[in-house]
Amino acid sequence: MTAPLLYALAGAILCGIGLFGLLWLSHLLRKLVAFNIMGSGVFLVLVGLPQHQGGQDPVPQALVLTGIVVAIAATALAVVLIRRYYHLSGLTSLTGEPASREGAPE
């Protein structure tokens, strides 16, 4: 058990937490945060596993760097879409339950 392997395993746990948040939470912003946690878990696995096997590996690190930038852009786009959806429908979740209308404009 080395430190990079611990990172990779923590990444697996983060993936699980993120998946649970994605399934269980109904507010769209929370879903987005949960999705990002899942993505961070994937990044941790991607960096930790090769480092455990053969020392620092720049190839997965570069891929993760690419992934982080794409994740930021995708998150920003998702926030823009969520805000647009909120303005059009007044809902903060996709299910349309009355409970999700809190804070919605009258």
Added chain:
Amino acid sequence: MIRTLKTLAMVAACVSFSGILALSIWTIAGQPAPVNLPQLLSENMARSGVEHPVTAVLLNFRSYDTLLEIGVLVIAGIAGISMAKTASLEDPELRTSDSLLYGLQRWFVPLMLMLAGYLLWAGAHRPGGAFQAGAVLAATGVLMRLGGVPMDFLRPGLLLRLGLVLGFTVFLLVAVASVIGGDAFLAYPPELTKPLILIIESVLTLSIAMVLLALFVSAPVNDAEDPEEGSS
């Protein structure tokens, strides 16, 4: 009752997902790596044109990924600004008139621009590069935006569109030029590797910063009570 069952099922699914993932990580970790990528990389570093391995991978050995990535960014940026209400971009109500903040900004913005330039240049031989520099540049833009510095170029117009697609266009041109020259797609000519990487990195920095800033600005900041957003 049904809700409790549902929650339990979800917890079980997520725990088993994590468990399977961790198990496969454990199994893979126990085996030796099939290819020694770091060694392969260090043997070819001399041909890459830069000294830092991550930059070499990003802009030379796996530049196809980077090309596609900037493509994704451009698409996200265009989708973002197409969602925005253009009139709200330069809403005078959003401008703060705090003179202290303004004074602080006048110190910060040049420093951050300099830091972005340094990060871009440092990418050749130490951690740094187009993405970090682009992020700092975008953060500078966000700071200026929040502080109320007018930024007319962010109006969806020619300048913004040019900035958005500049990185992708230049990268694609370089890639296609090497095909026309009879080489593989994205293969730089050996004697031009360093200047080409530098040019691509610079335009990538600009484009990444523009995309992030455009997405930030297009997340509308006007009153939530206004349901008419986007209708004008």
